[in-house]
Amino acid sequence: MRLIFEKSSPGRRGVSLPELDVPFSAVLDEKYCRKEPACLPEVSELDAVRHFSNLSRMNFSVDTNFYPLGSCTMKYNPKFTEAAAAMDEFSSLHPLLPQLLGGGMLAQGALEVLYNTEHLLCEITGMDAFSTQPLAGAHGELTGVMLVSAYHKDKGRKRKYVIVPDSSHGTNPASASIAGYDVVVVPTGKDGFMDMERYKQVLSEDVAAVMLTCPDTLGFFNPGIKEITDLAHKAGALMYYDGANLNAVLGKCRPADMGFDIMHINLHKTFATPHGGGGPGSGPVGVRGELADFLPISRVVRRDDGTFALDYSRRKTIGYIAPFYGNFGVILKAYAYMLALGKDGLIQVSENAVLSANYCLARLKEHYLPAYAKERCMHECVLSASAQLGKGVHALDIAKYLIDKGFHPPTIYFPLIVKEAMMVEPTETESKEMLDTFIEAMIEASKLAGADPDALHSAPVSMPVKRLDETAAARQPDLRWQAKSK
Amino acid sequence: MNVPEDLLYTKDHEWARIEGDNAVIGITDFAQDSLGDITFIDLPKQGAELKQSEWCATVESVKAASDVYAPLSGQVVKVNSELAEHPELVNKSAYDKGWFAVIKISDMSQKGKLMSPAQYKEYTEGLSK
């Protein structure tokens, strides 16, 4: 499809502004002005509506396609939460209002949403305090690692290392590293869990924290998790819980009860807010005990008279990590979702997410090698296309074939430690019929790998484009449209 | 796998061709093959002091970024500027047009730590098994 810039016709307008109702009275000195107007598209409203409507139809999305993208929890996003976030009483509220003298009273409803959300998250995870400020999961991780650092500094300790397993999300080591720590990677043992011998060797008084996902990115719950957290605590290190996989354990176990000290939650995963083509997400960070002293400011507090206020007077705080109170619109949707589901609904989420993933694993394990030859998984299963590799078929080819069948492919080539990995996370909101048709397509792909590998190599054939040359894109980057005259 | 006889090798798949006081360095055919289509190479700056077995360059493909370590210590006297526009030269000609840099060797005795062509051949055959 042509770019909106290529549809431009000089003089066209997509929206009109009101007539200027004040006298045209001043002219800004030329030296402060741009020489040429920005070369933005010149299109009618209908041009824009057609363009973006048609672009939208060139995407797979949860609302149009099964989207078993492992690690991303692409569950259904209930529509009423959109209606809630669109309410003018929230969407037009200026974030600086509560920072005016006595201004907290101007935003009582919004502050109550934040306060209640934090408290629901505390109960769900067992943590003592939450801050909704982090703007995405990785942002929550970075905030969490900064809390680790503030905590040790407060105790007068200098610690250099953060431990992560080799199966971790890339954001874990990246967050630790940009917060100033050296990263120590512990390999995964033959049983699919972190190698305990190696873990014990690297755990020392120099370790500030251990970052884990539980269940891990292989979709397994480590029954020895308590031993891991106990050992870390014995060494004076903190345990960080990457909440990306929280959907698997809602109501079944809580990070704090397992011995984790700090965590983040991806509201856009577990609590069903839409992923928006890459964001916005929201990554509230929760902590136990005295770590609450270090949480970013402002903190939302409830006063004795039942009103809510912002508190900035936290001596040990790490400071500001976001301009305001987090991605409020996203938090509001997650809050609405939690209220609608309630206690039993949330327990059913994890039970059905795990049921669906195990069903996929049970039916697919004869066709694709399960990671670490395990019979059971939690909310996602990692399969390998390594058996198909002998026929010259890669996980990528299977993924592209699935696209032709109308499925968004699973996450492929992650975790990095599984050869030809395909990570399937069906979520609790997909029906058995949908899972069955997906499983059939996966089985079909495996058969084709033997019978007609070229059919897989040439997929997809039903999309607006065929396979794209990613090497050329990276070698000669073309990252923007340029007007011809330039 | 091509392993020229006139070079020395490291276990991280770098090669060095000693030319008087200098060494030309690059990555091996084995390395370029396992990396796939190379899209970008972050080369050391001219004048930089490299230390044996420490970072000297990063090679990027579409889905990976791999560090390259200096086979010998020394100062960079020349870098292959062709690679900026044509990283694919490393795929096409790992030992010739795809060289990374020339360094002035600071400690000739480090040569002893490098593998001979025969040793490297045996080493890579072991890896492919």
Added chain:
Amino acid sequence: MNYIPHTDSEKEQMLDAIGVKSVGELFEHILPELRPKSFDLPAGRSEFEVIEYLKSLGRKNSSHLTDFIGGGFYDHYIPSAVDALAGRSEFYTAYTPYQPECSQGWLQAIYEYQTVICELTGLDVSNASLYDGGTALYEAAMMAVRLTGRKKIIVDSGVNLIYRTMLYTYTSNLCVEFVETPVVHGQSCREDIYKHLDDKTAAVIVQNPNFFGAVDDFSDIVRQSHKSGALVIASVYPVSLGMLKTPAEMGVDIATGEGQSMGIPLSFGGPYLGFIAVKKEHMRQLPGRIAGATVDKDGKRGFVLTLQAREQHIRRERATSNICSNEALCALRALIYSSLLGKEGFRQLASMNYQKAEFAKKVLSKIKGVEVKRSSPTFNEFTVCLPINADEAVCRMIDKGFACGFPLGRFYKGLDNYLLVAVTEKRSREEIMRFANSLESVLCA
């Protein structure tokens, strides 16, 4: 309501296929001692009940105030088509376009968004978005540290205090040294910046218009900084770029900013949109996703995420940033907004903001005891000095239905009587006049 479709008989069939008798068995490896000590949550409710409850909370917000408050976050008009188009669930229920063939709509939109950011700033390369203007500024500062190998950063105190505070939080363990330079007569103090510039300086950070609303041309600062081998980072307000000199025209190396003003509601602080644009030679140090054009097997144009080797999912602890999810949907809104306004509309929008603010200046300066600061030109926000404490004036104005501005004393010592007033295209002449009349009456009270 739990949105789970499985019937009891379907669950039975699934359990049979798995080879277990109950769902409970699937959780057996979570040992009893790890089971929740408590899970005391309210019972679920219907969507009608939840919406009614949230409406009741909404009514506790004073969202009806007429906004003359800005401070980097502005009440601009959002054309209906922005909501209609960005609200298409084929956009908002998709995720990061890892599989390009079934995500061409998103990838093309990101490529178009990148073009808009490049056009507005004049710079060569933009990424697919960052969280907000503050984190964008932090990412830019870290880029400068990596690019120069230096660790000292000069920050003009006209940069939004919120962003400065964020910078200091993020770098508190990184041995980055910050030097703040003062604002004199509303503008960046060259003398002080030059005094601190040296061969250890990674970057000079400025903002245009600055927090006081003052417009500047940083060309001289750029020339001087480049002589010391330092980069210049400018945080800019996109609507103002319909009119103001671009970062590229000033020679700025990295431009960042808050994109909220481009079709994104204020929404009590987020989700917003961080943007970042750089000169081409710096593109490999950019954080986050980037879309690029390429061709498919048949030579047809298509789009992919590119230069991914910079990112955390590949480079892990050596990545340029830890960012994964960004603000794509907000970037889409900014793209649609810019497309609807177009080349002429965007210019006109900026001009209207400027004219309305100039009109408001005139009207307010007629109030006895009110002094409009005129030491430097402004865009759509300006500083007035009141005869009383600005906090107090703001309180009184709320009773009149106005969020009349931001009291500068909250961020700057010694400016207790100063008020920062923003006037966007949404403020009518009548509202401006009422605003002035109300201010006059509360000052007399």
